[in-house]
Amino acid sequence: MKETTSSSVNDPRLPSAAKPYVPPTLSPQDLPIDYAGFLAVVFGVVGVTLRYKLCSWLAIIFCAQSLANMKNFENDFKQLSMAFMFGVMGLVTNYLGPSRAAKQR
């Protein structure tokens, strides 16, 4: 099929009409919602406030997911860093704080 089109009309190429690639400008609102980052924040906050170490671990995991899926560094970094802080804080308070609470549970 390709042969039929390109052989019948000698050369379709038109270097004069070539336009360089212009990356589309995306506003931050149009970006798909980063569910992983959102979940990471939620779990991080829950982990810190209620001292559930599982929640803090989940926050870290979702942080990793969000980081893996990150496309726009500037836009996502704020939320991600916050979530990560919360996750780490939860873990620190859980293990380095009054650690007996965790052990006795």
Added chain:
Amino acid sequence: MKQLPSILIASALLAASLLFSSSSSLSTSMAEEGAAVYIIFVDEPLGEEPEAFHIRTLAAVLGSEEAARRAILFHYTHAASGFAAKLTPEQVEELKKQPGVIQVMPSRTYSIDEPTSGAHQGRAGHVRFQSVPTQETRNPNVASRIVTSFEVLLGFCGEDTCASTPLALAVTRPAPIPNKAMTSRWPRSLTSALAPRGDTLLLLLALLFVLSLVTHELSRHSALAAHFEGFDSDDLDEAEDLSSSDELLLAASPPPPPATSLSRSASPESHHGPPSAPKPSPSSDLWDEDEFEGIPIAVQSADPAAAPADQTPAPSLPSPSPPPPSVRSYTTEIVCISFLICFLINYFTGKRENEAIALAWAAKFATKDSIFDKNFSLLGTGEDKDTPLLLKEGQDVFKFYASGRRYCQSMLATMEMRSRHDLISRALDLVFPKRDVITFEVVMNEDAMDHVVLALAKRKMAKAMHKEERDLERFATLGVTPQSGRKWVADEVLVVAESKEVAGDLITEVALDQVFGDKAFEKFGKWFISLHFSDQHPGSHKKRLIFKFALPDANNMADMSRLVALVPYYIDLIGRYKLSSHAQSKTEAVRAKATKEEYKEQQNLRQEAMQKKKAEKKKSLEEAEMKLTAQAIRKKEEKDRARQLKKSMPRSN
């Protein structure tokens, strides 16, 4: 809460210092068996330090000043002159004969703890306030408890000298080791520093202290549920000591919960002192006994065995802690960390997989002498020849750009891979299967595309597209078939087109033969998702062709070569295509109508916006007016008031 550690440390230090000072005096108290504490009142010495006078007086009885210094427990220097000392009855008799000695009387203890001994007989008293933390029922481990004991020593002088005037008042906190039978000397400086006049103030202070400690304890218990065993610092030492004393105190009360007995009753793994060390039996008696009084010998003898064990610091601590944690208690940690490791590994492998597919596609269709190289003069996103063909966005989106071809401005192929790099999405993909999709978006030249609205997809998809895509909904009808019994697309495929003419002209024999016919579609249908050509696309570029195909895996890229060949084929076909004049007039009318409607809609929107603006303006104006009127009213009132004042002024003057 924050102050708690500092308070703990402070109390630990205090206790440690007391322990240290008292242990030094242990030997003397051990030597004088049968001795008791007496309070001796003497004359006020003239031109001599009271302390020196006391020592001199006692030295006459005991033989040496060294011995006297050791025997004296206390100097009373302010209200009356005197001292407390540990003496045998013989020494007392001898002392009574000394010059300057007014009175010698035995020291007695009145304890609030034990109401049975509370007959107020003696004139010298030693009153102890013990603030025991609220009984923790949930957590039986008493080791966590911090006992704050408050000792207020009150020395009363006899009725004959100055009745009911406190001689001295010493306050210390906390003295946590009563059962250790340590006779501790009260720091002399402390005693002498306290003036008798400030006694009420001190009492108040003491009460305040007790109150604050109790509230602190309460708040701590409620907030932390008292998980305090296992502090690995010196406070623990103290905490343990305290707990032991505490337990003794509680011995009379209902039997302690099992955990307590476990920690205390020398279990084999506890390094907590010699297990055979006899526990002093009359515990309540012991508790009452104060460091000043003669302590039963039995306890003293038992003590040296217990004391060193308690003084050995860190290693003795873990005894009350729960049994060594098993693997099961770390399940969450193990699972989470292993998941994170898996995630990390999967990230790199998945990333590589996606890249492999994208590169295989590029190698097949975008390298030299391949289909896109033959059709487009510019390949890749960069200006130079060396720039990579593919643009990577994130780990799962790859873009390929081509430009420089007749009839079209540019072509952008976007490969959206499955999120193989993301373990969680990968797991979700198992439940909701997804495919790698490549979307070709060709922007046609404005003059190169006639009025064409055509979409082609599998049945379900076609229906969804007809509903969702605005241009299809407005201009096209679902399920177009040609007039005659002409060869047509496979049954699974539905055609959405503006007219039969467009559908018939654009779905050519070649296209049917290569892809959309029954036979070909059986083979290539699984890679085909949709076609969508329209001159009415929303957005800045209205005339666009969109092809959506599924990507085969890296090894079978050749499977979709026919589908990819559709892209240049349709660019040429549509670029050359001209509607018949009859159809043209029809479509033009429709488009004119549509643009009119659109214009109207826009006008409506604009008008609405205008009206909204107007209303807002009006509102703000009204508000301003309201303010103004309010101001005017206020001004008027002020004027009125001023006038009235003026009127009233001359009258009053």
